[in-house]
Amino acid sequence: MKANKLLFILIVFVACFLSSANRQFPGDCNAGNICEQECNDVGDNFYECQCFDNYELIENGIDCKVSTPINRVEPTTESISDDEYDFGVLDPYQFSSKPSNSLSKRSHKFSSSDFLTKKMRDSKRKYNRRKNRKGRKKKSKKKKGKKGKKKSSRRRKTLKEKPIADQDSKLIPTEDISKIYKKCIEIECSLHGECIEDEMVNGVKCACKFGYWGRRCEEKIDISYPRFFGSGYLTFSKLYLRNSYKDFTFEIEFKPETNNGLLLYSAEFPDGKYDFFSVALIGGYVEYRFDCGSGTVKIRSNEEVRINEWNTLVVSKYYRTGSLYLNGGNATFGESARLAQIVFKQDLYLGGFKNLSAVGSRTGMKFGFIGCVRKLKLNHRVFQVRSPPQFGDVLNGVDIGSCTSHLCKSINCEQGGKCKVISSDRAICLCPYGRVGDRCEIKKTSTVPEFTGYSYLQFFGLGKDIYRETDIEVVFKPSKRNGLILYNGYSSSGGDFISLALLKGYLEFRFDLGTGPAVIRSRSPVEMDQWHRVKLHRRLKLGSMELDNDLRTIGYSKGDYSMLTLQLDLFIGGHRDFYEVSPLAGVDVSFVGCIQKVVINGKPLKLTEKLLYGINIHECEHICNERPCRNGGICVPNMNNYQCSCLLGFGNAHCEDIRTRRDIGGKEDAISFRGNSWLSLNDDRVHSLLTDSVSEIEFSFKTNFSDGLIFWVGQNLSFQPDFLAIGVRGGHVEFSFNLGHGDAIITDKTFxxxxxxxxxxRAIRQDKRGLLEVDGGKTIEKTVPNEYVRLNVDGSGMEDITEKTKGKYTIGLNGCLKFLKISDDDTLDMLGKAKDGRNIKKCEKDDIHHYT
Known part of the structure; x- marks a missing residue:
């Protein structure tokens, strides 16, 4: 009697131990199940998985692992019949080869040869026992009664345990599922959810729309890499399949957590009748099926998928022939009997289907996929899976989580940095401009910005500045063959844009005026890790590109529109969100390398100063980083070289020399300018004379440059057009002024x-009238129709000629200047009246150089 009691206690203990991993699944064992080894019907149209001797059920309730060491023996050569073959597979028609061949493949997952021997010898007895199970269940149905229900209820409580083995719990949304709702009136779903029946718990739940999660679908989540839980799916428009009726190629990268589940599905009719195609995991193998109307073709992988690892699958159809490649292994093939075309009238489903039981007999699988997907490609199109769906290709979705929600929880970004998921298994900190490091912990600014592939600089957009005509110059050094260098668009949903990008090593200049882009490509690939200079030009529909002084390439935009309308911000080196970049730009990755200079319509873009926002900007390797300029001089990079811009009173190559008034010269001496030189005169009398209704300017100069600004007075305010300028353009003297309503331009073509x-x-302005005289020659005159007669200007400096003159001039005088007079006054002491200046020295006899 004591022995009997002891035995009873031991049996109860073992039963309780095994139940810790038991989960119940809808259906019955004979109709198909997802168990790896044994299946046991528990009543109420539910079943649970069990394991063979020396194996135990793991936490997902499906798979088994070895529980105790067992002795290995050589496998028997005894054969078994088709009826005896039973490893708990879902459907007998899942095998495309003979059972004996399939057995040899599946045996690799079991680590015990003596177990296989025992299994084969006893398989007949187990098969007969299972065959009679259904009859016994019917007879005992009334006797079970409440007991069966109680047992099912107890086992359903185990659902609140960790459902997937060896997975980070952070991957699974932390939902409290201990309470089971029986009726929809008991749970109030948010606007983003719908109450549906949930067979897994014999109750109801809120099915969440794509981009939402939570008990009541109240939580908005970002999804780039979707995670499927067996009950959800994503759909893509059937329009993507409209040209795939004869041939197609699907590529999918996925990480399964179980051996079974529907991956892809589309068909002619919702129930899969007649034409269809599907890809499913069945018993750990991939099975690809399609029907062109002459019978189902079943193609099965040679190898099993790798659980909890990334797998790459390629399935194709070319007329009647289908093929399957898994993880780069050998291909398996199948062929349709007669017909070759599939009619697709249904949307493409990923990860499941809205009515799995209706298509289970066609696909061989009645359960959805459990795991993650990071890539889905049809022919040449990579589908963009992203929430909210309007930014991607997803048409609809239900019960989809994020496979990367855990990544940012382990990263602590500092100083305003934000965590961003950049791949299916990696996240980084996006550091604001001025901060670098893994956590943005390092303070760092740059002379020449370097872009890492996850960087960008954001500026005010170009707007109407390039409405009719565009000139852009960029100096850059690429490190990778693909990446966006410059982009400005009209709206996040498309429309006009202008872009410069590297595509497979070639430089492409594109602009779209509303009816299709002009695509202008470099003649040859650019050399990596070398500095390049590209000049872009667009006038109306015509565009051109000149790379490194090579021959220009030209192109035209399509359609009738000729004006470029841009409303969004300008991005350099990348973009904050490539879903806001027009697909017609042809690029979806950021630039990797350095950008030294950007000039738009003659105006340099101050890359490290006047930006709105910057992300992950590093310092490019350049000699300017070593700060070679002394005494407050500014290092100005010029591709691989540099030039020091010296403060007034300092000079030489690195501003190391101190220059006194005597060194530079008196008011009768000529002053040398070298293109990037300037003097700012701050004198009330000079300002008064220049802004009077009548003003006269006289000076002497010499130069060997055909262009350069000599004299300028104007306003700092961008909306104030008043200015007066004298310079050299095309080798001739040009006198221009604006009193508030249009430029007056006078050019002497004589000399x-x-x-x-x-x-x-000698230049004179009398109210609205201008006069120009060169070397005592003929006086050229011009009058502007304007109600204003006075010049409203200030006396500010000239740090940036292009910006100051609003693109009218891009370089200063290369040469010498002397004898400056304002309105009949004596010769002006330029150095004595100077408020500030750069790169000024005394003019020597041979002080005419080709400065750059």
Whole structure:
């Protein structure tokens, strides 16, 4: 009697131990199940999985692992019949080869040869026992009664345990599922959810729309890499399949957590009748099926999928022939009997289907996929899976989680940095401009910005500045063959745009005026890790590109529109969100490398100063980083070289020399300018004379440059157009002014002044009338129709000629200047009246150089 009691207690203990991993699944064992080894019907149209001797059920309730060491023996050569073959597979028609061959493949997952021997010898007895199970269940149905229900209820409580083995719990949304709702009136779903029956718990739940999660679908989540839980799916428009009726190629990268589940499905009719195709995991193998109307073709992988690892699957159909490649292994093939075309009238489903039981007999699988997907590609199109769906290709979705929600929980970004998932298994900190490091912990600014592939600089958009005409110059050094260098668009949903990008090593300039882009491509690939200079030009529909002084390439935009309308911000080196970039730009990755200079319509973009926002900007390797300029001088990079811009009173190559007034010269001495030189005169009398209704300017100069600004007075305010300028353009002297309503431009074509000889200039403005005289020659006159007669200007400096002159001039005088007079006053002491200046020295006899 004691022995009997002891035996009873031991049996109860073992039963309780095994139940810790038991989960119940809808259906019955004979109709198909997902168990790896044994299946046991528990009543109420539910079943649970069990394991063979020396194996135990793991926490997902489906798979088994070895529980105790067992002795290995050589496998028997005894054969078994088809009826005896039973490893708990879902459907007998899942095998495309003979059972004996399939057995040899599946045996690799079991680590015990003596177990296989025992299994084969006893398989007949177990098969007969299972065959009679259904009859016994019917007879005992009334006797079970409440007991069966109680047992099922107790086992359903185990659902609140960790459902998937060896998985980080952070991957699974932390939902409290201890309470089971029986009726929809008991649970109030949010606007983003719908109450449906849930067979897994014999109750109801809120089915969440794509992009939402939670008990009541109240939580909004970002999804780039979807996770499927067996009950959900994503759909893509059937329009993507419209040209795939004869041939197609699908590529999918997925990480399964179980051996079974529907991956892909589409058909002619919702129930899969007639034409269809599907890809499913069945018993750990991939099975690809399609029907062109002449019978189902079943193609099964040679190898099993790798559970909890990334797998790459390629399935194709070319007319009647289908093929399957798994993880780069050998291909398996199948062929349709007669017909070759599939009619697709239903949307493409990923990870499941809205009515799995209706298509289970066609696909061989009645359960949805459990795991993650990071890539889905049809022919040449990679589907963009993202929430909210309007930014991607997803048409609809139900019960989809994020496979990367845990990544940012382990990263602590500092100083305003934000965590961003950049791949299916990696996240980084996006650091604001001025911060670098893994956590943005390092303070760092840059002279020449470097872009890492997850970087960008954001500026105010170009707007109407390039409405009719566009000139852009960019100096860059690429490190990778693909990446967006410059982009400005009209709206996040498309429309006009202008872009410069590297695509497979070639430089592409694109612009779209509303009816299709012009695509202008470099003649050859650009060399990596070398500095390049590209000049872009667009006038109306015509565009051109000149790379490194090579021959220009040209292109035209399509359609009738000729104006470029841009409303969004300008991005350099990448973009904050490539879903806001037009697909017609042809690029979806950021630039990797350095960008030294960007000039738009003659105006340099101050890359490290006047930006709205910057992310992950590092310092490019350049000699300017070593701060070679002394005494407050500014290092100006010029591709691989540099030039020091010296403060007034300092000079030489690195501003190391101190220059006194005597060193530079007196008011009768000529002053040398070298293109990036300037003097700012701060004198009330000079300002008064220049802004009077009548003003006169006289000076002498010499240069060997055909362009350069000599004299400028204007406003700092961008909306104030008043200015007065004298310069050299095309080798001739040009006098221009604006009193508030249109430019007056007077050019003397008589004398060519870029001849290294001294020339005398006299310019007069009398109210609205201008006069220009060069070397005592003929006076050229012009009057502007304007109600204003006075010039409203200030006396500010000239740090940036292009910006200051609003693109009218891009370089200063290369040469010498002397004898400056304002309105009949004596010769002006330029150094004595100077408020500030750069790169000023005394003009020597041979001080005419080709400065750059």
């Amino acid at each position: 060519k002044v870029s001849d290294e000889k001294w020339h005398k200039v």
